[in-house]
């Protein structure tokens with residue numbers, strides 16, 4: 001792929017106090033792909049995701065997002081940050097829906113905050129996104145507490161795509177779901193990628209999801225990126241640590 005990556009990380013270093021989490025991460029995300037970011041618990045996936053979505057500043061290195069560079073030393077201005085954020089959607093692990101708002105109000109919120117569209121049009125656009133995520137129209141008037149786990153994920157996804165993002169970040173999209181519902185969310189992500197020409201970065205522990213929908217996988221470990229490649233390539237990788245991660249059943253007892 002010769003096109004400029006939609007997202008490029010160069011030499012990312014992250015620390016909490018003295019504790020080093022990332023000791024130099026280089027990673028590119030290409031337009032249109034689904035990239036899964038995997039690694040053991042505590043390997044720094046969420047920290048890296050937060051840096052990608054501008055919620056955390058790395059201690060060193062550079063992030064190029066939609067061709068715009070910023071780094072540990074040169075923060076981008078508030079206005080540039082807001083315009084970059086508008087081009088990204090995020091599905092948080094907890095879904096992070098507002099409990100006091102209905103599904104429709106949750107999905108409409110980014111449109112109300114970031115556009116000056118009339119209320120009736122915002123409502124129509126929100127209903128379209130609710131439909132796109134496979135929720136029945138009558139779910140629009142329900143509150144998050146009245147939804148199943150799978151429906152909550154769909155509502156949160158509808159909100160994440162409310163502003164027609166180019167880049168969608170998913171933090172553990174299948175967490176808390178049974179395997180059938182988790183596969184249904186995978187299927188939905190594939191459909192949305194196609195329908196909306198999305199690029200997707202997905203943090204996950206779920207190897208079935210990686211196999212099912214990821215074009216490429218990036219494996220974090222020991223503060224570094226241990227390997228990137230297709231799920232099949234990483235399963236037969238020359239580094240035994242990488243192979244073991246992708247073939248957990250073959251781990252020596």
Ligand SMILES: Nc1ncnc2c1ncn2[C@@H]1O[C@H](COP(=O)(O)OP(=O)(O)OP(=O)(O)O)[C@@H](O)[C@H]1O
Pocket residue numbers: 016021039040041042043044045046047048
């Ligand atoms: N705000 C924080 N302050 C201090 N340490 C933190 C903070 N956030 C995360 N950490 C630590 O940094 C390390 C990496 O955390 P992170 O959540 O990025 O890993 P992860 O790979 O997403 O983990 P998991 O798979 O368990 O969710 C962990 O050891 C965690 O305890």
